[in-house]
Amino acid sequence: MKFTQRLAYYLFGILIGCMFLVYFFGEKKTEFCYLPNCRVLKDLRSKPVVYSPEAENIFKEGWVTDDDVRNTLTYGKVDFSKSNIEEESGKLYIVKGKNEAKEPIIVEIINYSDKVRLKNIKKGE
Structure with a gap:
């Protein structure tokens, strides 16, 4: 497998992972409040x-x-x-x-x- 194909699979996986994070954490209305x-x-x-x-x-x-x-x-x-x-x-x-x-x-x-x-x-x- 060529480097460009591996890079495309990697970026596609990151995109799907980010979509899941936005979906799950977006509904919780979490807030960073540690300071x-x-x-x-x-x-x-x-x-x-x-x-x-x-x-x-x-x-x-x-x-x-x-x-x-x-x-x-x-x-x-x-x-x-x-x-x-x-x-x-x-x-x-x-x-x-x-x-x-x-x-x-x-x-x-x-x-x-x-x-x-x-x-x-x-x-x-």
């Missing part, structure tokens, strides 16, 4: 959110919305130098993100075992 930032944000998103009175007052001001907080918990960056601090029998996390107007915001969240409490939202630097 620390991703794991913390995924844990915060998986729990119900309770708003503090300070956060509710900030929502009434109108410069930030609930959707901005959700987007920050999806695409934001956790500031680990100021986070993972014990507070009120939970852990405080500082997440930096942006609102709809592309202004930086800082979200302070306390992570409990069964819920997440939105403590405060500040305008970022």
Whole structure:
């Protein structure tokens, strides 16, 4: 068998194998989430959110919305130098993100075992 025929069989096998992988893994909706930032944000998103009175007052001001907080918990960056601090029998996390107007915001969240409490939202630097 010539080299070109072997190469064609090899590439055909790789093509079929890739199609099987796309079919099986495409339906599982798997997600690569092994980095620390991703794991913390995924844990915060998986729990119900309770708003503090300070956060509710900030929502009434109108410069930030609930959707901005959700987007920050999806695409934001956790500031680990100021986070993972014990507070009120939970852990405080500082997440930096942006609102709809592309202004930086800082979200302070306390992570409990069964819920997440939105403590405060500040305008970022």
